[in-house]
Amino acid sequence: MTLRSLALIGIAGLFAGLLAACSSNEPPKPATPAKPAPNAIKLPDGPGPLLPYQRELSGQLLGVPAGAEVELALLVIDERNRPQKLLSSTKLTGNNKSLPFQLRFNPEAFPEGARVELRGRASQSGQLILHLPSVLIARPDTQALGQLQFVTAP
Secondary structure, three states, X not given: OOHHHHHHHHHHXXXXXXXXXXXXXXXXXXXXXXXXXXXXOOOOOOOOOXXXXXXXXXXEEEOXXXXXXXXXXXXXXXXXXXXXXXXXXXXXXXXXXOEEEEEEEOHHHOOOOOEEEEEEEEEEOOEEEEEEEEEEOOOOOOEEEEEEEOEEOO
8 A cells, every 4th residue: 555545544634534524413512501599589571770760669578478469569649648640550470588679660750749659569460469568668769669569458
């Protein structure tokens, strides 16, 4: 055998090895994502960063059973304790744990001198089961309200 024949056989063997390596039947394994800490509170996926004309009320709702539908509303209330205008609202689903919330509103819609309250209710299978005692919101600023406890509905 000549040197030329040996070189051709070597190159052919190299290509055959590369082809065999590329045609593996096993698909590449995806990297597994890191698991979150089991006790960490996960914030809801919000609508993104707060815009310059927006303000936000935030906090955590306590006592809401898993699967219950929660409605929070920022309302203008009249002197007879009746809602007159809706400034903002959001819906959440209970998880039987501390339920974080974010409620955004436009401070320009906040009426000067009027009473504004945060109110909430929780229902399950269409029946009212809990309500949030009214929280007075005195000024149209971003506020962290902390933990708010739902109570049994009358």
